[in-house]
Structure formats: structure tokens, C-alpha cells
Amino acid sequence: MSAAPAENPHDKGPLYKTWRFIREIVIIVVIALALSFVIKTFFFRAYYIPSGSMEHTLEVNDRIFANLMVPGPFELDRGDVVVFRDDLGWLPPVTESPTAFENALSFVGILPASGEQYLVKRIIGMPGDTVEYDASIDKIKINGEAIDEPYIYTGNKPSDMEFSVTVPEGKIWVMGDHRAASADSRFHTDIQGGFVDIDSVQGKASVISWPTSRWGTISSHDEVFANVPDAASN
Template identity: 50%
Template sequence: MRSRDAGPDATGAGPEPGASASEDHSARRSGLMAWLREIAIILGVAIVLSFLIKTFLFKAFYIPSESMVPTLEENDRIFVNLFVPRNFALERGEVVVFKDTKGWLPAVPATTSNPVTDTLEFVGLLPDTSQQHLIKRVIGLPGDHVVCCDASQRLTVNGQALTEPYVNPAETPRVVPFDVTVPAGSIWVMGDNRNHSADSRYHEGIQPGSGFVSIGDVEGQAAVIAWPLNRIRSLDSYPDAFKDVPAPK
């Protein structure tokens, strides 16, 4: 029978001095390494998922100008649906982001790039802030006859006058006459803020054919305002404004 006064080990072989402190340090270090590995895995998965989403589903963009007011405000961040026109045909009224392959934008002075920001934009964790894209609303599809303007100063598409609820109501749009037929593989685009948008109207006047945007240059359909928080919403393509437009002849 063991005495009540006996030590923790009846054989007298207690733990070596300092062993528990060493084990505790090793346990803490092992726990820290496991936590760091877990964080690294989470970040890696987030980056891969973001890159896949940006490549195949949605891509973020930054709005640098007022050309689409009131639909889009300067400094809005948006998500663009990459399935349009890749998998689904464009429709009149949709807001699209497209590459500036025809030099609509003025040359941008070279600036020092930030590798961190560039990387985050590339993988899709930050919106694209480059100056090589534009955003406008599709007014004419291939084959459409688009004219400005009728006796009531309204656009007509294939002879049908449009009522355009998306145009900035704060200003009466200036009349910029044009009469075009959209060629195959192209679209005619205009900004909602008509008096502050250097869109298809102005470039067609500079050089015939230069006002049309190639469908191949369209990145996708602007679907959602994602930032700022008080402006989060989906973007309307106003199908009712174009429902009576007949097919092109």
C-alpha cells in the first residue's frame, strides 16, 4: 500500500527538470506553423478561385469617368458577366465593357507600376484600373439602321423611335446627327450621359467605320455595381425601350 506522503513517482524517477517547458515551446511552435500553413492554404485557394472566376465568370472593373451617369457614377466598381458575348448574344440596351482597340481614349502617360497592385488586379482580387477599356450602352446590333434624330429629337433603330429612360435626365442631350447601318460583327454604343460621352457618334464623324465597336473587343456585360456599398445593385438593360424595334432588313 502506497503512503499518502509518497512523491508523484513511487520509483523516485520524476520528470527531468525543464522537460515540460521544452515540450510546451515545441507545442506552441508546432501550433504556429500549423496556423501559418492553414492561412497559406486559404490564401492560395482564394487566389486560384479569384483567378478562375475572373477568367471564366466575372471580372471587376473601375469606372473612371462620368460618361454613364446616372447609371454609373465615377469611382463605381462593377462586375462584368463574361458569358456575354462569349456564350450568349448581345442585346440592345445592355451595358458593355470593351477594349479600346481603335484609340478612342487619349494616350495615357507611362507611370510607375506597383507590382503588388498589378498582381492583385491580374488575379482578380482588385478591379481593373487600366485605361484601355471603355463602358457604354449597346444601341445598335449588326444590321441595325440607327439614326439621330426624328422630328421629336429621338433616336430611331430600324425606323422605330426610342424612349430612353436611362439617359441622364439632368441635361437635354445635344443633337449629334448620324445615320449609320451597323456592319456584321459590330455594335453601335452610346453613353447614358449623352453630353459627356465621346462614344460611337463622335468617332464615326472622324473616320467612317471607326465609330463601330467590334464584338470581338467586348469583354462582357456589366451586371452589378459592387462598390460603394450604398450603390450595390444589378444593372438594367431596359428591354422595354427596345421591344418594338423590328429586325433589321
């Protein structure tokens, strides 16, 4: 009696092939979710721009990615466009609960954490800096040095109100690029002097990811602040 031929694993029936395909898809999805979770937890997270306070650097409906490694291990600096939690209540409270779909997008990093509100502004003053608007020359001064700000919305003044502040340790002074349409540090001096806690900063806005016509990096305009003296030398 002859022996039966060995079963060829490639001759499995359609049910086996279907199961194998499903298993591969599940593994790919699990790996993708795990990688997405790691990336959005430690490296980058997506945010949506709902207002015009940062025009024309950021337009309404832009989607951006923020580098979560700023602050720490990389440091913040003047000119950085940062995303920070609304821990001080600058925005009206959220009245609608997120949907299950929005929660899922939040989990994988397409949307920020549900239930939390965020703002996006440019850092003008770091801890120890004295920031003021000098109406006589129509410029912002930092530690006595006047700066030219090419990112300001066309036709806007650097500020519509005079102010002079010294930024405390552990805080930053932030302003929107669309100065006439930004309720920034200038408008919240009744809440912690208008200063934002560095601990509230979630990351540095680095890339515009959507729409595709606006793909590109987000500049800190280091040249604007190159001649600003350190606060200690002021």
C-alpha cells in the same frame, strides 16, 4: 520495464502548432487566389468607373462587376451596358506604369488587366441595325422605330448631333447615357465609322459592387427595345 506511452499528437509543442496554423493560412490563400483567378478569367471581373459618361446609371468612382460570359455563351443585345477594350484608340495613351500592388490586384481580378484601357457604354445598335437621330421628334430611331430612353441623363437630348448609320456585321454602335458628356460612337466616325468590334467586348456590366449605397444590378432596359423590328424586316 514498462513501455513508454504513445505520443499524443495533440500534445505537440507551440512550434508545431504555429507551423500548422501557418500551413493552413497558406493553403487558404492559395485556394482563394486560384478561385479568384478562375472567376476573373472565366466569369466576372471588376472595373472602375472614372468618368461621368454613363451617369446616372453609373456614377464616377463606382466599382462594377462585368459578366465575362457575354458575349458567348450568352449573347449581347440592344440596351446592354458593356465593357470593351479601347482597341481603336478612343482614349489617350497610358503614360504611367502600373505599380506592383496594382498588378497584384489585376491578377486576382480586383482591377482589370494592367496596360489595357477600357470603356463602358450602352449598346444602341446591333449588327444590321440602322440607327439614327431624328431631330424633328428628338428621338433615336432603330430600324425606323423611335425609342424612349429613360436612362438618359436628366436634361440631355438623345443626341446633340444628327446621324444615321447602319451597323456592319461583327460590330456594335454604342452611346453613353450621359449623352452630352460621352465621347461615344458618334464622336469617332473617323475611326472605323465609330463602330466597336464585338471581339473587343470583354463583358456585360451586371452589378454595382461599390459603394455599398449603390449596390444593385445594371439594367439593360429591355422594354425600351421591345418594339424595335429586326434589321432584316426593315
